[in-house]
Amino acid sequence: MNKAIYFDMDGTIADLYGVENWLADLIAENTRPYAVAKPLVNLSLLARYIHKAQAMGYTVGVISWLSKSGSDAYNEAVTAVKREWLAKHLPSVEWDEIHIVKYGTPKSTCRTCPGILFDDEQRNLDEWGAGAVIAQEMMNAFKHLKNLEVLIL
Numbered sequence: 001m002n003k004a005i006y007f008d009m010d011g012t013i014a015d016l017y018g019v020e021n022w023l024a025d026l027i028a029e030n031t032r033p034y035a036v037a038k039p040l041v042n043l044s045l046l047a048r049y050i051h052k053a054q055a056m057g058y059t060v061g062v063i064s065w066l067s068k069s070g071s072d073a074y075n076e077a078v079t080a081v082k083r084e085w086l087a088k089h090l091p092s093v094e095w096d097e098i099h100i101v102k103y104g105t106p107k108s109t110c111r112t113c114p115g116i117l118f119d120d121e122q123r124n125l126d127e128w129g130a131g132a133v134i135a136q137e138m139m140n141a142f143k144h145l146k147n148l149e150v151l152i153l
C-alpha cells in the first residue's frame with residue numbers, strides 16, 4: 001500500500017501569521033513575510049521524523065497554497081521563496097513532492113497517494129477526509145510514527 005505524509009506550510013510549519021504586517025505585505029505583493037516566517041515547530045526534530053518516515057516507506061511532501069489574489073508574477077516569486085524557506089530550514093530533507101498551488105485548490109487533488117495531511121485550517125482537514133490531522137497535533141502524532149498508518153485507514 002502506498003502511504004504518504006503531507007505538510008501545509010503557513011500556520012503549520014511556518015509562522016507566516018506571526019510576521020508583523022503579513023497581510024498588508026501580501027496584498028502589496030511583497031514576498032518578505034514568507035521569507036522571514038519563523039519555524040512553528042522544532043524543525044531539526046521534524047527533519048528526523050521525516051527521515052524516519054521515509055525510511056519506513058512513506059512518501060513525504062508539502063502542499064501549500066499561494067496568497068489569495070496574487071498576480072502570476074507574484075505567485076512565481078512566492079513559489080521560489082517558499083522553496084527557499086524549505087531548503088533553508090529543513091536542509092537535510094529530500095522532499096518526494098512539493099506542491100505550491102493556487103489559493104483554494106482542494107488539497108486532496110494534489111496528493112499522489114493516500115495519506116496524512118497536517119494542516120492548520122479546518123476546511124482543509126474536512127476536504128482531505130480520513131488522515132487529516134490538525135497542525136497542533138503534528139509533533140505528537142510523530143511520536144507514534146510506527147502507528148501513523150492507522151490514521152489513514
Ligand SMILES: [Mg+2]
Nearest residue numbers: 008010011120
Ligand atoms: Mg495553513
